[in-house]
Amino acid sequence: MRLDINGETHDVAAGAGELLLWVLRDELGMIGTRFGCGAGICGACTVHVDGVATRSCLTPLALVEGKQIRTIEGMATANADGSLVLHPLQQAFIDDQVPQCAWCMSGQLMTAAAFLVQYPTPTEDEIVEAMGNNYCRCGCYTRIKRAVAKAAVHMAAGTQQGAPA
């Protein structure tokens, strides 16, 4: 099966019924998409499928063939000299020192990135609603909320250093 991940084509051996999460992690070695619950509850495995935040732990390959998959590995970009250009959300999460253990953070960032495309100037309630289904066991919620709001401001103002969402 052929998958389009972060703008690159990958031929994978896994069958149509295999779950995207484990194909990413175990076959392709893209470990940035994390496993949390396998039941679509915690959000640690969130990726984008055609721009929609999607729980990869419940998503068979059959549903993503021919679609654009984006993972945390495709969030930052590189300058011509190879240096890393963080996405404004990633930068905001560093600026506000959001994570603790960070196992949930790929899912938090992917959820937030898809949300900010739809809601470029979100209210606090909209942020809570959008981010309210991603668990963070370390309890970084107040910082996640603040950083998403700040990233939105930066992105809307075009003042971020990072790549567009």
Next chain:
Amino acid sequence: MTNQRIPAPPASAASEQSSQSGAKRRWRPTRRGFLIGLGVTGVGLALGIGAVATVGIPYVRLRVAGMLDGAEAPAGEMPTDPWAWFEVLPDSRVRLYLAKVEMGQGIHTALSQIVVEELGVAWDDLEVAQATTARDLGGGQTGGSNSVSSLFAPLRQAAATFGEMLRAEAATQLGLPATSLVIAGRGFAAVEDPARRIDLAPLVAAKTGEWEVSKEPAPLKAPGNFQVIGQSLPRRDFVAKLTGQAVYGYDARLEGMKYGAVVRPPTIAATLKSVRPGNAATMAGVHTVVTDKDFAGVVADTRAQARAAADQMEVEWDAGYPWQQAELEAIVTVGNGEGIPIQTEGEAGKLLDEQTSLSAEYRSPFAVHAHLEAQAALADVKPDRVRVWCSTQSASLERQSVAKVLGVKEEIVEVIPTYLGGGFGRKLNTEAATEAARLSQAAGVPVHVGWTRVEDMRNGYFRPATHHQLSARLDDAGMLVAFEHRQASGDVAFSFFPEVAGALLGADFGAYRGATIRYAVPNKRTIAWRSKVPVRTGWWRGLGLLANTFALESFVDELAHAAGADPLAFRIQHLDDTIPAQQRVKAVLQAAAQLARWDTPAPEGRARGIACCLDVDTAVAMVAEVSVDRATGQIRVHHVSAAMDPGLVINPDGARAQVEGNVMWGVGSALIEEVTIKDGQIEPGNFDRYPLLTMKEAPSVDVVLLEAGDGKPRGVGEPPIGPVAAAIGNAVFALTGVRLRQLPMNAARFMRQASSVTSAAQAAPA
């Protein structure tokens, strides 16, 4: 942005290279006991046991309890040779090896601040590497909130000594007096003539002969001159973690590896009777099927294949007794067994009786850690070398366990800790490591074992259920005359100790953590009962702190109301300024109250509650502001104002983050989290039955940090979990008059209690 050392590809992640310096390591520490990493000094406990013959077991038990309350810093053995900790890299930067693991608490950043302070190199010129068990740095466990408190002195000394050694060598090579040299960039330069300089890499390369460690301790900076300690420097691991590059135990990979799955018992009391491969051996992708007397598993090309095959093995279990929740709660009951006094001052027993005393009972349930990264390990077992990469809080313990299960010498086993996706005490035992090792040994290839959420939720150990009976007597002026806390709990520390330790100590110091009465009361007593429950219980963030503080601080609130006093004023009246620990608790109470504007009315429909604790000698107080939906009984925590005095703050933002995280844990435990048992099985198997707090229920949090002024850092990872539930319960009472005495304080419990209570002060347990 600071330099970030993004770990090398997983196969070599955290694997150490040989010392660039070529310097010999002459030091060989002895292995440290398991107790040390968990807040009990091996030395102290040994002293206590040794004293049995002369002073008797009750004395030892009180002595151990007192030692824990005083949080006497673990002395432990640490290497004194700086080359054990440091390496000079070819680009003249310095690498610091740390045995402590990074599980979210920011320990690598905090400890490198301590080093940079004394060594004097630039922040970006120091990098941190995770030490494996091949580099024995002591302090092999990361837990008990003691990483900073136990390493503060030895790391400062090691860094200062290392700096002096390098300075002396630079003086020799430059032909200048050592006193004329200062750290300049990545080397030393003459103060008078900065052109005369040498970088660290050429300095170390040109060294002839052995490095000498000065007999005189190198001078340390006066705390008043600290420039790096006390700064909110950014975490070193965030770029890797936010770009998906950081390697955790679940991510460890090697060329040619396969995946393992292990057969799990159906009930908590089950024992394996017999196991045969069944259809597993012929299923797609299956490489090896293991059928040992006590262990059954499969190695296959993919996880899905391994799990499918494990399900097809023919396994016969003796399911054991079908335990029910009510039976377990009955076991966890004060008076069931022998009560061990762990605190005795005055004559509390004589002064408390049913006529003149106030009393109440509290309960807390079993709970699970629910770290988001489930147990995981990669093992590569070869005849002459065993390597295990895993998310572990205790690499040295896993090394012992792996060697034992494989029947090999410890010397050939190297455990390589990865980043941890949460630890919270659960990863002090990483069963996935021994499982992966057994499967790798059988299969002859590297094997990764990563637990499913269901496996992780049902096959670990749990925070034990607790039961508390409290009683107290007030005098006519509303002052406490006598106070007693009788507490029963499942095992915490004893689960991991030989039975003889439990028999000697009688009561589990982990279970009674936070149980003693810290207020100035002339007559006070704490008695602990050990409840032997058929559920595996053990380390969980703060150990007994959350349950004990919930009971004690809720009851103190009841006493304040009985005395007609303001809950803050009542607490302060019972704290003695002449005792430093009590003075510090008073200070954090006042600071939290000020932050919360305690003296002003709460917003319409809300009320505030206050609670405090002293844990590992860190003082914490919190004010929670809550509302209650009277139609449903749902409690909402809007805001928490917290004050913490951990003695000396290394990284204020990191300390605040720990308070915030503990608040979220505390709110979850206070309102939601509960593990129940039915028909011998752990009921929740995933987050549908064990939901965690989300951003929707999360309160906002304000934190103020105080410092004791004695220049000694204490722990911050667990103490702030103490007051949360009590502060919430006390706020609920202030708002509604309903006293909730059982966790979690969920909507159903509130409604039940609200409807049954006419006079909250005399209410029975919810």
